[in-house]
Amino acid sequence: MQMFQGRAKMATAILLAAILSGGLTSTAVNAQTSDFTTSSKLLLTGGITNIEGSAGGGLTPWAVIGGYGTRDQIGANAFFTNVRSQDYELRTGGALVGIYDRVELSFAQQKFDTRQVGGLLGLGNGYTFTQKIYGAKVKVAGDAVLEQDSWLPQIAVGFQRKENNRGDLLRALGIKSDRGTDYTVSATKLFLAQSVLINGTVRFTKANQTGILGFGTATRDKYDAVFEGSVAWLLRKDLAVGAEFRQKPDHLPFKEDNWYDVFVAWAPTKNVSVTLAYANLGNIVIKDKQKGTYLSVQVGF
Amino acid sequence: MRQKLGFLATALCIVLGGALLSTGVHAQEGVKLTDDAGIYKEFGEKSGLVKIMDDFMVNLLKDPRTKPSFENVDQNRIKEQLVDQFCFILNGPCEYKGAKMKPIHANSGINRENFNALVEQLQFAMDKNNVPFRAQNKLLAVLAPMHRDIITK
Numbered sequence: 001m002q003m004f005q006g007r008a009k010m011a012t013a014i015l016l017a018a019i020l021s022g023g024l025t026s027t028a029v030n031a032q033t034s035d036f037t038t039s040s041k042l043l044l045t046g047g048i049t050n051i052e053g054s055a056g057g058g059l060t061p062w063a064v065i066g067g068y069g070t071r072d073q074i075g076a077n078a079f080f081t082n083v084r085s086q087d088y089e090l091r092t093g094g095a096l097v098g099i100y101d102r103v104e105l106s107f108a109q110q111k112f113d114t115r116q117v118g119g120l121l122g123l124g125n126g127y128t129f130t131q132k133i134y135g136a137k138v139k140v141a142g143d144a145v146l147e148q149d150s151w152l153p154q155i156a157v158g159f160q161r162k163e164n165n166r167g168d169l170l171r172a173l174g175i176k177s178d179r180g181t182d183y184t185v186s187a188t189k190l191f192l193a194q195s196v197l198i199n200g201t202v203r204f205t206k207a208n209q210t211g212i213l214g215f216g217t218a219t220r221d222k223y224d225a226v227f228e229g230s231v232a233w234l235l236r237k238d239l240a241v242g243a244e245f246r247q248k249p250d251h252l253p254f255k256e257d258n259w260y261d262v263f264v265a266w267a268p269t270k271n272v273s274v275t276l277a278y279a280n281l282g283n284i285v286i287k288d289k290q291k292g293t294y295l296s297v298q299v300g301f
Numbered sequence: 302m303r304q305k306l307g308f309l310a311t312a313l314c315i316v317l318g319g320a321l322l323s324t325g326v327h328a329q330e331g332v333k334l335t336d337d338a339g340i341y342k343e344f345g346e347k348s349g350l351v352k353i354m355d356d357f358m359v360n361l362l363k364d365p366r367t368k369p370s371f372e373n374v375d376q377n378r379i380k381e382q383l384v385d386q387f388c389f390i391l392n393g394p395c396e397y398k399g400a401k402m403k404p405i406h407a408n409s410g411i412n413r414e415n416f417n418a419l420v421e422q423l424q425f426a427m428d429k430n431n432v433p434f435r436a437q438n439k440l441l442a443v444l445a446p447m448h449r450d451i452i453t454k
Contacts, residue, residue, distance in 0.1 A: 037366070037414060040366075040413065040414035040417045040418065041417065042417055042420060042421065043421075070412075070413040070414050070417065071413055072412055072413065072414060073414065101413075145445070146445045146448045147445070147446065148441075148442040148443070148445040148446050149446040150446070191442075192438045192439075192441055192442035192445060193438060193442035194438075195434070195435050195438045234434070234438070235434070236434055237424060237434065
């Protein structure tokens with residue numbers, strides 16, 4: 001029931017955002033003389049929303065600023081993502097705003113549902129970790145889309161502040177903290193003549209399983225630098241397929257693996273995109289070889 | 302070790318990206334796609350380009366974001382010049398003798414929104430005339446750097 005309420009709330013939030021964005025867009029069309037317009041980036045060039053709420057691919061933030069606002073405009077997105085493997089489920093919802101194609105502010109809430117595994121661990125079936133993530137990202141150089149004769153990618157730096165609600169359990173497991181901040185440096189380039197987009201991100205993090213299992217351990221409280229990469233092939237202006245990789249630290253007694261996915265992203269209009277992926281998540285706590293579907297819906301302008 | 306790996310991978314990514322792109326040459330009026338023999342045909346040669354430009358201009362005049370730049374100019378002349386310019390870029394038998402991009406846009410007041418709207422309208426015109434998506438992108442890759450000369454605010 002609680003899960004249902006969570007979903008219903010999320011659906012309401014997305015619906016509200018859709019109505020809001022639709023309203024703002026139509027205002028823009030009706031008010032040409034006022035100079036206030038929105039949604040002028042080219043289709044899909046704002047990326048989708050990553051599982052931590054930043055604009056990018058599904059697993060990793062890119063250097064793009066979310067939403068369709070150009071440097072004279074504001075853009076915004078709301079998203080809901082569901083990742084379901086054999087034994088776990090991660091539900092994430094959130095929103096971001098892109099300001100003048102320069103600064104991105106984001107919020108996401110993750111619910112990691114241990115399902116039957118919670119029972120096996122003595123926590124109770126459906127035991128769920130909730131993590132709130134506050135993010136910010138600033139574009140510092142380049143333009144991923146237009147600078148087609150330059151070697152310089154678009155570069156952005158950002159952080160994701162994460163707060164987990166299961167501090168007592170995490171500390172009992174020998175984990176240092178229920179809070180942590182990841183710092184990211186991303187470089188994104190669209191190779192338009194080849195219809196290919198490439199992103200590379202370095203993340204400085206103490207997070208175990210992205211923070212779902214807290215930050216650091218009792219004996220180790222240092223940052224790791226991990227690499228994340230995405231490649232996307234544009235098939236049509238509204239359709240892209242690609243693959244992603246996310247390197248992960250591995251300091252807990254239960255092994256943590258790197259993540260991979262292959263995805264297809266479709267944007268029927270500038271207000272909606274849908275991304276479907278197949279993700280390989282490896283070992284998570286006591287369950288190995290976790291694989292499953294990733295489905296994400298984004299609405300905005 | 303991990304830290305070194307991460308830095309190495311990013312450095313590699315950036316260098317690779319640079320190498321891929323260094324084949325492009327900065328050009329105001331567009332580089333000729335000389336290593337792509339078939340692309341002119343994919344645009345339907347001269348007659349195809351004429352049709353694309355006709356549709357493009359109709360689109361530009363319909364879109365409130367681009368209309369102000371095109372409603373009070375000699376539209377036929379612009380279409381002819383664009384046909385020549387695109388024909389030249391696409392390795393066709395044409396010379397572009399039209400105006401330089403920078404001076405003619407100096408006082409245009411075109412912003413990023415207007416520029417992107419123009420790209421969208423060009424994409425619609427190319428779609429309508431069945432230009433393959435990858436061929437469209439090769440042309441747009443040559444045109445995109447012109448934003449530096451065209452966008453003035």
